[in-house]
Amino acid sequence: MSGQNDSPYYFVPNPSRHPVTASIGLLIMLGSFGLWLNDTPWAPYTMFAGLLWLLFVLWHWFGDAISESEGGMYGKRVDLSFRWSMSWFIFSEVMFFGAFFGALFYAREIAMHQLGSLDYKLIWPDFSAVWPNEGPAALAGHFKAMVPFPVPTINTALLLSSGATLTVAHHALRDDHRNKAIAWLAATVVLGFAFLCMQAFEYIHAYNELNLTLASGIYGSTFFLLTGFHGFHVFLGGTMLSVVLVRLIRGHFNPDHHFAFEGAAWYWHFVDVVWLGLYVVVYWL
Structure with missing residues (x-):
């Protein structure tokens, strides 16, 4: 965090879609990896698609947390x-x-x-x-x-x-x-x-x-x-x-x-x- 407020209360964020969307990416990635180990020809492509999806979700998740931190919402x-x-x-x-x-x-x-x-x-x-x-x-x-x-x-x-x-x-x-x-x-x-x-x-x-x-x-x-x-x-x-x-x-x-x-x-x-x-x-x- 770049700055802190002195509030004695917790900051409560809005409901987030990121945990669910990250779980979907992980499921695709790990499931595809298991199929890849069993010589499924298309599995490498879906595994990397799942990885890219996960990185996309993390980009936005990190961005939300950074915005909250820079906005002085964290005590x-x-x-x-x-x-x-x-x-x-x-x-x-x-x-x-x-x-x-x-x-x-x-x-x-x-x-x-x-x-x-x-x-x-x-x-x-x-x-x-x-x-x-x-x-x-x-x-x-x-x-x-x-x-x-x-x-x-x-x-x-x-x-x-x-x-x-x-x-x-x-x-x-x-x-x-x-x-x-x-x-x-x-x-x-x-x-x-x-x-x-x-x-x-x-x-x-x-x-x-x-x-x-x-x-x-x-x-x-x-x-x-x-x-x-x-x-x-x-x-x-x-x-x-x-x-x-x-x-x-x-x-x-x-x-x-x-x-x-x-x-x-x-x-x-x-x-x-x-x-x-x-x-x-x-x-x-």
Whole structure:
């Protein structure tokens, strides 16, 4: 927020169509993605149509919130509610990724060792309980596992650097150095975009040269689910930061009131921490 009023009451907005229209876009996008995985020829087009619809809705949703903020409609209690809402949202994301990390742990440390025990030797005598694994029946075919060099390590450097540039931008805004804040925030967005480009290159390499796909057993499915959902969160965080950057350029925010910046920064730092966990667990262990 660029400004706050001192009203002790909550601002109550008018009824909004945005939650329903955003849900429609998400339904189209995720449903089409499931059909795409099952080789439906038209699914990629409807998936991207759903994505464009979602972005269109978010554009107007963000615009309404920005207009309310710049109009001085948000007081201290609204600011507090925003902070709690963002905190609980990030907590839900922690639980989301915790489920996938838990699935990876179960597959590696419990299920794989059970399949390698004496109880299953008569069924799969040649099975070796070593990760990464092609499964007892090797239905997915032979594939090569991902290694931490060079792309994952480069991506780690990119995200860690983006966290540093974002912190510098935040301190510059708090010191009322707007041009400096704009420059460092723009660098953060560029680093995030570079991360997504490198991840796309990594996926192309995995599919075309390593024969590593979503169908490559539990290793392939957990790898692409963890890294793919993380990449989607980088995209979302980059979108938030891009909106904040445009607002900075337009003169929004001041040193004391800029929660949109802070909320996006919290989310970006969370994305950074998740990647560090992925980098260690998925690529090194």
